Amino acid sequence: MNVPENLAKSSLLALVIFWTIISSVHFDQNVLLYVMLSFIPVCISVTIVILGTICPFYWSAKGNDVTNKQVFKLCFPYYTCIAFGLCSYGIVVSNYDLHFSAFCLSAFITTNQSWLWFAKEKTRIDDRI
Amino acid sequence: MKHIAIIIASLLFSILFYNKSIGLNLSMFSLITIVILVIYNSEKFKSKTLLLHAFAYALSAIFVFVNHSSLAIIANCAAFFTLVGTVSQSSTSIYVQWFNGIYTTVAGFFHRNFETNEAAQKVDWKKDVDYAHWAKLIGIPLIFSIVFILLYKNGNPIFNDLISKINFDFINIQWVLFTVLGYFLFSNILNPVVVEPATSKDLQTTNELQQTATFSVEKLKKEKQLGTTLLALLNVLLAFYIVTDLMSLSSIETSKASELSNHVHSGINTLIASIIIAIGIILYFFRGNLNFYAENRILKNIAFSWICLNVILIVLIAIKNHIYITSFGLTYKRIGVHIYIVLTLIGLITTFLKVLKIKNLAFLFRRNTQIAFVVLLLCSTINWDAIITTYNLKNADDYDIDYLINLSNRNAIILYELRDDIEISQHNKNRIETKYQNHILNLSQQKWQELSYETVTNAHVNNPKTH
Incomplete structure (x- = not known):
């Protein structure tokens, strides 16, 4: 599993989605400065979420002769439905606050894409199959 | 394309x-x-x-x-x-x-x-x-x-x-x-997708219960004895509770809202606990080979009689809730109690069918969720705010006008039309008028995408130019 590469790609994706949504409502000329500054908290959030909620599924499957694709097929539907429920709930509870909605949307899309990137990585079991 | x-x-x-x-x-x-x-x-x-x-x-x-x-x-x-x-x-x-x-x-x-x-x-x-x-x-x-x-x-x-x-x-x-x-x-x-293996496993699961290889007459006999004793005892207990409940029902004073409320709520709590335990116990005993045991007739009959007693319990709660509604009007909670009673009744009927036709747990889940979905669709066809308001103002012996005014705007027109036929304070009449005016203003500001049947039917009120 190439965790660092996944984290880097996911952080970048989250950053782009988050700022695209924010900029669509009020565009600030100094936005580039904020974007660069916000990369650090975005990176930290993405790392915590991916290491805490996605990687354990793949790590636990390592010793059981299960491929990443099988892990994805088995666990991803439940994960994404729960994530969708939590994000929707968060958006409604926050009374559709722009920043929180952008955060939830970027978190939802990024985690889903991160699952996909992990699933598409070739494992040793894949080679054996 | x-x-x-x-x-x-x-x-x-x-x-x-x-x-x-x-x-x-x-x-x-x-x-x-x-x-x-x-x-x-x-x-x-x-x-x-x-x-x-x-x-x-x-x-x-x-x-x-x-x-x-x-x-x-x-x-x-x-x-x-x-x-x-x-x-x-x-x-x-x-x-x-x-x-x-x-x-x-x-x-x-x-x-x-x-x-x-x-x-x-x-x-x-x-x-x-x-x-x-x-x-x-x-x-x-x-x-x-x-x-x-x-x-x-x-x-x-x-x-x-x-x-x-x-x-x-x-x-x-x-x-x-x-x-x-x-x-x-x-x-x-x-391009709809399916969740695997949940979908294929569900497709493979039938509604029929199958006899397993571990069929042991000795074991089943002991289980049947335990089930018969337990269910017989619970039958007697529930029958006794129903008799006392019937006695208390005749002595209810309909003029006291708190007493009626207490009766309904305690009844509902009893009902929830009783039905969950009843279905749980029945499902436990009829989970497997006991369904195929030749001498299970008595246990089955006792289980059926317990289901019947639970149905009587449901009817008693429904009567209490009805008395409550006639005396103090409809509210969402009281309607919810009636819907809960209907769902519980259906749950008991499906449990009865499960035991009678030797079905498995999947059958129970499938039927109950299907029925719950149909009930949700049916409930959505009713304008509850309008029904609550009309019933309370026209039929109930007593009602809470604050509750009616605080409901959604969907009862604003009914309240406004009936405001002179009911005895309420001038302050409440003013509140009704304010609610009505706000509602009409909201309707008139709606875009075509936000239209509803109410907006269309009240177009003459919303658009003063048409007068």
């Missing part, structure tokens, strides 16, 4: 929902969804189950427009997920259809991306989509249309007026992002 359809649908999605509240738009979205699903899954739509679900979805869409209530919106969303789930696999249980429907809607794109063989797709993609051709097909007519519109504008004042009225101000980055969301949604539901 598919992409063009999705793009058109996503543009409609933005026109219908961007910066709008729910109304006619949700009903129209439902119809667009049905049309798109039928066009791209025409083979699957020959199944009766799918047609039934499409009909239920269309019906829920009509009631969103007619009732304009939160319950109708919830029912419409549930019907949407059920329909999408049924398109992905029509033979599964309804709860698996919900799961497939939600999964397809929220993550169909990621699932398909995962399943596609990248190399194969690259070849197919080039073969299927000729970008240059599509660019010409869309770009050239668009450019020429714009040029000719500009030319004709100067030639005819009426044409010029019409063209000037077209306003694209609503299009901004946010609108475009919203359209992308619509594209994502429609592309997801157009």
